[in-house]
Amino acid sequence: MRAYILSIGDELVSGLTVNTNCAWLSQQLTGLGIGTSTHLTVGDEPEPIRKAIQEACDKCDVLLISGGLGPTEDDLTRQMIAEALGEKLVEDGCALEQLEHWFKSRNRVMSPSNRVQAQRPESARCLENTCGTAPGLAATKGKTRIFAMPGVPREMKEMFTRSVLPEIKQAAGDRVTLVTKINTYGMGESILGEKIKDLMKRGANPAVGTTVHDGIVSVRIYATGTRDEAIAMTQKIREQVYARLGALIFGENEATIEGAVAALLKERRETIATAESCTGGTLGALLTDIAGSSTYFLRGWVTYSNESKTDELGVPAALIAEHGAVSEPVVRAMAEGARKRAGTSYGIGITGIAGPDGGTEEKPVGTVWLAVASDTGTEARRIVFPGDRKAVRLRASQMALALLRWRILDVGFDTVTK
Amino acid sequence: MRAYILSIGDELVSGLTVNTNCAWLSQQLTGLGIGTSTHLTVGDEPEPIRKAIQEACDKCDVLLISGGLGPTEDDLTRQMIAEALGEKLVEDGCALEQLEHWFKSRNRVMSPSNRVQAQRPESARCLENTCGTAPGLAATKGKTRIFAMPGVPREMKEMFTRSVLPEIKQAAGDRVTLVTKINTYGMGESILGEKIKDLMKRGANPAVGTTVHDGIVSVRIYATGTRDEAIAMTQKIREQVYARLGALIFGENEATIEGAVAALLKERRETIATAESCTGGTLGALLTDIAGSSTYFLRGWVTYSNESKTDELGVPAALIAEHGAVSEPVVRAMAEGARKRAGTSYGIGITGIAGPDGGTEEKPVGTVWLAVASDTGTEARRIVFPGDRKAVRLRASQMALALLRWRILDVGFDTVTK
Numbered sequence: 117m118r119a120y121i122l123s124i125g126d127e128l129v130s131g132l133t134v135n136t137n138c139a140w141l142s143q144q145l146t147g148l149g150i151g152t153s154t155h156l157t158v159g160d161e162p163e164p165i166r167k168a169i170q171e172a173c174d175k176c177d178v179l180l181i182s183g184g185l186g187p188t189e190d191d192l193t194r195q196m197i198a199e200a201l202g203e204k205l206v207e208d209g210c211a212l213e214q215l216e217h218w219f220k221s222r223n224r225v226m227s228p229s230n231r232v233q234a235q236r237p238e239s240a241r242c243l244e245n246t247c248g249t250a251p252g253l254a255a256t257k258g259k260t261r262i263f264a265m266p267g268v269p270r271e272m273k274e275m276f277t278r279s280v281l282p283e284i285k286q287a288a289g290d291r292v293t294l295v296t297k298i299n300t301y302g303m304g305e306s307i308l309g310e311k312i313k314d315l316m317k318r319g320a321n322p323a324v325g326t327t328v329h330d331g332i333v334s335v336r337i338y339a340t341g342t343r344d345e346a347i348a349m350t351q352k353i354r355e356q357v358y359a360r361l362g363a364l365i366f367g368e369n370e371a372t373i374e375g376a377v378a379a380l381l382k383e384r385r386e387t388i389a390t391a392e393s394c395t396g397g398t399l400g401a402l403l404t405d406i407a408g409s410s411t412y413f414l415r416g417w418v419t420y421s422n423e424s425k426t427d428e429l430g431v432p433a434a435l436i437a438e439h440g441a442v443s444e445p446v447v448r449a450m451a452e453g454a455r456k457r458a459g460t461s462y463g464i465g466i467t468g469i470a471g472p473d474g475g476t477e478e479k480p481v482g483t484v485w486l487a488v489a490s491d492t493g494t495e496a497r498r499i500v501f502p503g504d505r506k507a508v509r510l511r512a513s514q515m516a517l518a519l520l521r522w523r524i525l526d527v528g529f530d531t532v533t534k
Numbered sequence: 535m536r537a538y539i540l541s542i543g544d545e546l547v548s549g550l551t552v553n554t555n556c557a558w559l560s561q562q563l564t565g566l567g568i569g570t571s572t573h574l575t576v577g578d579e580p581e582p583i584r585k586a587i588q589e590a591c592d593k594c595d596v597l598l599i600s601g602g603l604g605p606t607e608d609d610l611t612r613q614m615i616a617e618a619l620g621e622k623l624v625e626d627g628c629a630l631e632q633l634e635h636w637f638k639s640r641n642r643v644m645s646p647s648n649r650v651q652a653q654r655p656e657s658a659r660c661l662e663n664t665c666g667t668a669p670g671l672a673a674t675k676g677k678t679r680i681f682a683m684p685g686v687p688r689e690m691k692e693m694f695t696r697s698v699l700p701e702i703k704q705a706a707g708d709r710v711t712l713v714t715k716i717n718t719y720g721m722g723e724s725i726l727g728e729k730i731k732d733l734m735k736r737g738a739n740p741a742v743g744t745t746v747h748d749g750i751v752s753v754r755i756y757a758t759g760t761r762d763e764a765i766a767m768t769q770k771i772r773e774q775v776y777a778r779l780g781a782l783i784f785g786e787n788e789a790t791i792e793g794a795v796a797a798l799l800k801e802r803r804e805t806i807a808t809a810e811s812c813t814g815g816t817l818g819a820l821l822t823d824i825a826g827s828s829t830y831f832l833r834g835w836v837t838y839s840n841e842s843k844t845d846e847l848g849v850p851a852a853l854i855a856e857h858g859a860v861s862e863p864v865v866r867a868m869a870e871g872a873r874k875r876a877g878t879s880y881g882i883g884i885t886g887i888a889g890p891d892g893g894t895e896e897k898p899v900g901t902v903w904l905a906v907a908s909d910t911g912t913e914a915r916r917i918v919f920p921g922d923r924k925a926v927r928l929r930a931s932q933m934a935l936a937l938l939r940w941r942i943l944d945v946g947f948d949t950v951t952k
Contacts, residue, residue, distance in 0.1 A: 123573075128557070128573065129560060129569075129570045129571065129572065129573060130560055130561075130564055130569075130570065131556070131557040131558065131559065131560030131561035131562075131563075131564060131570070132557075132561075132745065132754075133557065134552065134553075134554050134557040135552075135553065135556075135557065135573070136552050138549070138553075138575070139546070139549040139550075139551065139552040139553065140549065141549065142547060142548055142549030143548075143549035143550075144549075145549075146548055146549060151547075151548075152547045152548065152549070153547065153576070153577065153582065154547065154574070154575065154576055154582070155541075155546065155547060155553070155573070155574070155575035156572070156573070156574050156575075157556070157572065157573035157574075158571070158572055159571065164571065164572070327550065336550075390815075390836070392815070392818075394822075395819070395822075396815075396818045396819050396821065396822025396823070396827070396831070396834075397808075397810070397814075397815030397816065397817065397818025397819040397822065397834055397836065398815065398819040399815065400810075400814045400815025400818070400819075400836040401813070401814050401815040401816040401818075401819050401927075403814065403815075404812075404813075404814025404815065404836070404838065405814070405923070405924065405927075407889070407890050407891060407923060408891065409814070409838070410838055410839065413814070413836075413838050414838055414839045414841075414842060415835070415836060415837055415838055415839060415842035415845075415846065416814075416815055416835070416836030416838070417833070417834070417835060417836070418808070418815065418818040418822070418831075418833055418834030418835070418836075419833055420822065420827070420828055420831050420832055420833055420834070421828065421832045421833060423832075424832060424833035424876070428833065428846075458842070471825070472825050473825060473826065505823070505825060506823065509819075509823075
């Protein structure tokens, strides 16, 4: 099966809104073993929309449309599907009822223009929208199934998952492509790629590749076959990837490094305190991004000024004077001070030069000292991160989480980053 | 003039990568008064690419292509442009020299496969790539100008700005569309829209509309004419928008609310300290996201546990016991404690229930107390933010910045949010 994704909206072709719908939909289709040939985006004008629908139907088995289902005269998707099918629009009683209910349950009056949203081409079906007013449409033209969904991502995703996916799944048969993402932190993509190079042969099934997003290097496995076959093939590759990458791996699919650390701390009933300088609270924000973080995160300091490092964490002023705020002795004292003061299992210290100013030859912009203190002692590490201020701050916070994770797992910092 | 944007790459149609290039390019074209009719994305296969180029040329004056210029056999853009033009590929001496220089200056050996990147259709020109290996192409088919650029956003943007934009600008003539974004915080889009409803007539020039992104409501002005006309028209609308929205406006175009606060604090040589609970460091991270933030941001606390609120900020334990950690007396004590302890001009306190758990009937999820302390006293406000944990934490931090800004400007909290 081949899919074609059509997005409709002036806000998209004008560049006001980045189109994230089509990437999301293609990902969902990949999971069903369905390839996407084309993403097409046109504005809110009748001719281009009608033409796009007609041409797309000749080229695919599934046409997914998003956008243009609103109540205003700009919203032309219903009308243009009807024209492409050579049909008239009729009012759908059930959709009208759902629309009326939507407004009533929110104590709002339905405007007459909303009524047009209950219309559908004669042979089409309406798809319920559980989180907005625009119902979707399902229709068939020749051998092509057409599904029209709202443009608002949240509504589109809900409708796709609830009403479109089950139908496509059935039609797609029992061959699927399972996509598994194994997430790592602490090694660059090219060095990591070398370690699994032999698994990444072109055209192989499962196909294996690497991607980088926000500093996280992921190994992706695409296994195609029946569900059972795909699961078995994935498992074989997974084992090899784990054997080679070990403690660099912190989780799979949607797992985040902060989530992995949070799970470890919760499981062991251990606690953490943070002492941040250049990251300004980014690490604390990551650690508390997880629901229930109060069980392990007790307190944090953003000790931006030298005085605050001394006042709050007990870093000796002489130490800062002698070595500078960005130095191994200071970051060690920060981590130890935070741990002691908060009475936690672990203390993390971060101090560095996020830039764009403040760099020197000896300590260029991007230089960050990181330390983790625990009852077995304190380990520190200096890393020069590439990129701008934003990147340095995020990477330093992620690396702090990675170091903490390795410390909890009792893996030496040097072993894993080699 | 009409533009058509063609993106090429399997990673795009498969949904692995969200296509941000086409939105960015359309925005640039809008600035030149050029509308975009279509965004089309196809995979790395010869037939669809050739067809797309041929069909697009019939429909536009400018065809912008990104992707498929790499050195591997997957990269077909050069070849397909040549076929669409009915020409052969020839080696470009200048492009080859630049390629060789690129590798040499990085002490790397150029592989034979890279040499193919110096090829161009006979009648085309190569465009220099100053931050990668793939040169771009400029060609003409009938009345259509074709520009091919790399798919990597950073390289594409650099090449567009440096080599493509000047040529299109010249061809576009002296009519431009100036886009101005006036950014506000503190009032919902629909209520704000009511205040400038009469400016938002359909089809008017300047066109005025509102958009929301990450809680920031922006008023967009699109003025079309000669540059001078567009500037004058924008100014007239801008004055009206400022007169009606006043202190809700914190800046224009790329301005952020943290940047606006930072500028005010720097200008007045004033300082700030933060006391965060539910936001876990997000506010500190925002305030230190600005280069040079150490001049105004001195220190911050993430007092997540009740004990830490008492230990670090001097919030009386009895106050927490009586009113709960999410309460007006506690948030006031937090803001005042932070200001006093850090010796800053301002102190901010945030305490709330970010969810998903911990809500009660009296204090539902999303309930946040915010306070700003200064030498004129302490002002506090309770807001129930909608959305999930992530949204509540970000909105609460943004609102804290908005309240701080209004306090610095000596504007009452109630005036502006009414």
